[in-house]
Amino acid sequence: MPPPVIATVGGGGTRLYPLTLCQPKPLVEVCDTAIIAVLFRILAIQGCRRFILGSKGFENTLALSNYFKAGEGFFKRLGIDDHEEFSYQPQYEDHGSADSLRYCMRYFSIDEDVLVVSGDNLIDIDLEDFIAYHRRRNPILTVALKELPREESISQYGVAELESDMRIRRFVEKPKAGTEPSRMINTAFYIFSPEIRDVLAEMGDKSRDIGGDLIPYLTENGYDVCGYPLRGYWIDIGTPERLLQATMNVLSGNVRHFTFRHPYRENQWIHPSTLKRIG
Template identity: 40%
Template sequence: ARYGITPRVHFKYQPRYLTVGNADSVRVCMDYYDINEHALIAQGDNIFFFNMQDIINYHMNKGALMTIVLKPVENVEGFGVAKLKGDNRIEYFVEKPKKEEAPSNLANTGIYVISPEIRKIFQSDDINKFISMGKMDFGKDIIPYLINKGYPVYGYMTNDIWFDIGTPDRYLDAMLVLLRTLDEDYLNAKRINKDVRLFVQGTSLDSIKRIKIIERMYNEGKIKVEGSVLIGRHGQIGEGLYVEDSAIDNFSIIGKNIRVVKSSLMDRVLIGDNVAIENSIIGRHVEIKSSESKPVRIINSIIGDDVIIEEGSEIVNSKIYPHKIINTFSRIYDSVIT
């Protein structure tokens, strides 16, 4: 009801069965809930703006068993790639090829429409063998199998907004594009000033009060903004913040004289004074203990949830797994801390 979706959407979850791939999860759900109609499949690490009805209509008009939404990309590495025939039927599909071995630049978005007839295929001896071998991934196993067996698998090409955010770099790329293009309605936020893309979220009385504080600080020059910036609900922002093309999530506390550039700070982070963060992702509930005399610097790095970073530390080109404590004056370069 909150988003005005009609008819109302009901969410059901996969039963607690052991599965051996994303296609196996679809098989289990279709059997468990006795789904005997066309199904739309979307991978959880996707962000997209598609007209889904157009894709479903295309699938049904083609008489396809499976339709894969494809998008041209510059770099195919890390994606499944399809080669099409003249009628857009998929002739060949390879999962994550080397650039020089890719049959095209059409990347699998991980968004599919499947017909109910696939349930019979899921019950076949061939698929039971795949299950026994633990090979039930759509890209690696099922899509090539269906194509090789001659089933009608089609590609639906799009140039609409789509991001695979399955890696930190892609997550930040998607964040930057969305921050730079979406308006305040999509961001569910208030734009502070018509001349700057500074958006702040929140509709409660406390949020409105904090929005007014941030607006006043910006107008008084105590916050400097470049590019597009989103601040979440109930944020507490210190003076001297310089923020550029970044997102600061809900309930975050940001100290004085902070520099945040092309980074994502997730919810409930506690950032001390004089921290510099660039091209990085800071996970939820991270605490960075920094001061004017012992500042912290984080560059091109990923900090997992619930990490504590002590004063004077420097982290560059590194990944810190969740729940770690980084000692005072640590120097971490090109490392993975597990």
């Protein structure tokens, strides 16, 4: 059984304006499904059964809980009966993704490996292989890394500086073109070992953001942090342009595990009302 999933969904989504003026960024739709529901679906069909939403603020939590409720409908549409109810972070004003992780692990008594995902990424990953890699290497943290093609700008990402065995020495945030230590970028898809609870307690208020605070602390203090080379699809849906790109990728059949709620054939999606009129 895969470990529980904590989704960090506390951001304001300002780069996606105006699409996020009246809804949280994870609920913006790719084709006919909210971004975060697409991600959860990909994880659920590969065995994940416990989902915790680390949402920040009353409005975000209310919108997400109205969408998923306890998760019965989500799992029923996938034909899954053996699941736990969705959980939501209590109204705690966290200071970032690492702070949310610390709070949720303690509040929900998680003392095992935990998957931590970002609520605005679309990723297609072989979860069994990812988990097996982590347990074989046994680091405190394994980060899914995506090799960015040469033609894409790397300046907006955290880039991993790697040892020959895929151990992460550090992340270089938003390097200028030509100065990056590799083309392997942080996808914000992680698996943490249970020891991370002690590290987060040790860091206290210094633990705010996973990429900005927690990972540098781990690498600088000698903790084993490994990179996992992601071979499947990944995109950070941070702007309307990236949302359009993700939508076109889905419609072109480039994202495995994506199932449409409405009739679809390759390279074409038809709204049900249009299909009805045609019929």
